[in-house]
Amino acid sequence: MRLLSSVFAALVLAGVAQAADPLQTSAGPVRIDEMASGLDAPWAIAHLPDGGFLVTERSGDLIHVVGGKKTRVKGVPKVVARGQGGLLDITLPRDFAQSREVFLTFSKKMQGGAGTALAVGRLSADNSRLQDVRVIFEASEGRSGGRHFGSRVVEAPDGTLFVTIGERGDRPSAQDVSNHNGTIVRINRDGSVPADNPFVGQDGVRPEIWSYGHRNPQGAGLDLQGRLWTSEHGAQGGDEVNLIRKGANYGWPVISYGRHYSGAKIGEGTAKDGMAQPEYYWDPSIAPSGLMVYSGELWPDWRGDIFVGSLKFDYISRLAGGDLREVEQIEGQSTARVRDIVEAPDGSIWFISVGDGAVYRMTPG
Numbered sequence: 001m002r003l004l005s006s007v008f009a010a011l012v013l014a015g016v017a018q019a020a021d022p023l024q025t026s027a028g029p030v031r032i033d034e035m036a037s038g039l040d041a042p043w044a045i046a047h048l049p050d051g052g053f054l055v056t057e058r059s060g061d062l063i064h065v066v067g068g069k070k071t072r073v074k075g076v077p078k079v080v081a082r083g084q085g086g087l088l089d090i091t092l093p094r095d096f097a098q099s100r101e102v103f104l105t106f107s108k109k110m111q112g113g114a115g116t117a118l119a120v121g122r123l124s125a126d127n128s129r130l131q132d133v134r135v136i137f138e139a140s141e142g143r144s145g146g147r148h149f150g151s152r153v154v155e156a157p158d159g160t161l162f163v164t165i166g167e168r169g170d171r172p173s174a175q176d177v178s179n180h181n182g183t184i185v186r187i188n189r190d191g192s193v194p195a196d197n198p199f200v201g202q203d204g205v206r207p208e209i210w211s212y213g214h215r216n217p218q219g220a221g222l223d224l225q226g227r228l229w230t231s232e233h234g235a236q237g238g239d240e241v242n243l244i245r246k247g248a249n250y251g252w253p254v255i256s257y258g259r260h261y262s263g264a265k266i267g268e269g270t271a272k273d274g275m276a277q278p279e280y281y282w283d284p285s286i287a288p289s290g291l292m293v294y295s296g297e298l299w300p301d302w303r304g305d306i307f308v309g310s311l312k313f314d315y316i317s318r319l320a321g322g323d324l325r326e327v328e329q330i331e332g333q334s335t336a337r338v339r340d341i342v343e344a345p346d347g348s349i350w351f352i353s354v355g356d357g358a359v360y361r362m363t364p365g
Helices: 002-013 171-175
Strands: 023-025 028-036 042-047 053-057 062-066 069-073 087-091 101-110 113-123 130-138 153-155 161-164 183-187 209-212 217-222 228-232 239-243 280-282 288-293 306-310 315-320 325-330 338-343 349-353 358-364
Touching: 023 325, 028 053, 028 062, 042 338, 042 349, 042 358, 053 087, 087 153, 101 130, 101 153, 113 161, 130 183, 153 217, 161 217, 228 288, 239 288, 280 325, 288 349, 306 338, 306 349, 315 338
Parallel strands: 042 087, 217 288, 288 338
Antiparallel strands: 023 028, 028 358, 042 053, 053 062, 062 069, 087 101, 101 113, 113 130, 153 161, 161 183, 183 209, 217 228, 228 239, 239 280, 288 306, 306 315, 315 325, 338 349, 349 358
């Protein structure tokens, strides 16, 4: 693994662009390098074994970047680029080197408007085209408007796929398990339903559902024990970090630590029997997006810590401790509207700045 990381780092160094502002952190100074710029509303990053990477643009393009050169990848599914919708997350499975499969979430046109969908295709050997693209999951119903698609996709340790779905601005639907709004679903790589999903065989419940009662989870990642964590937009206050448990109800809109934008109270308060509590919440809201749990490869002191991008306050939040709390805000000129944050194979931390239309890499200074 360390050899592969070293090879990846050497390949990346050949394509490093200009250095951005250095940042001071609890682990010492870090260097920030701009790895791609001139992007149109970039949303997610995925690293390739050859040192290049893929980045999605919400408008509908998938961009391949290597050695500082950007190329548009052909064959991407058609998206409904409206509001928060468009081409959203990207994930490469652990067997990518053999399968060449790429998983993409996006807002898909369907009856009633648009909904969150997941497609898979094979990336050609020259990284120029997606082939054999097919949709393997789509939300049960479309909605008009352009809010709350959620839309992260994470490969679980057992090879199944988690997909986060927002409630599309229809608050009550997050408690209605006859549809997919406000849920996290779990499916097999071919789109079929795992037999051990919590609601399989129950009348009136979508069998793909793993958890529900979510508002708009736009960040998701596995911790070092293989557990799924999400970062989730609240309303006015009440942004959450949740540890996702099989079959759990996370309460939206019955419970919340925020208030409606009108100032009115949400639901029944902050707690209710049978509804899960967040591991951490922000008030005021930071508009959290991408989430990553760090391995400790380059910064051992950060091993197991959770990193979440803030779209509203332009920083990267670091959360740590058994009683999870925000322990650091990493910020500088490069952290304008942080949309995605991932760990590269060499342990460096990469993040998207929507404000700059750029991808940056963080390494020890």
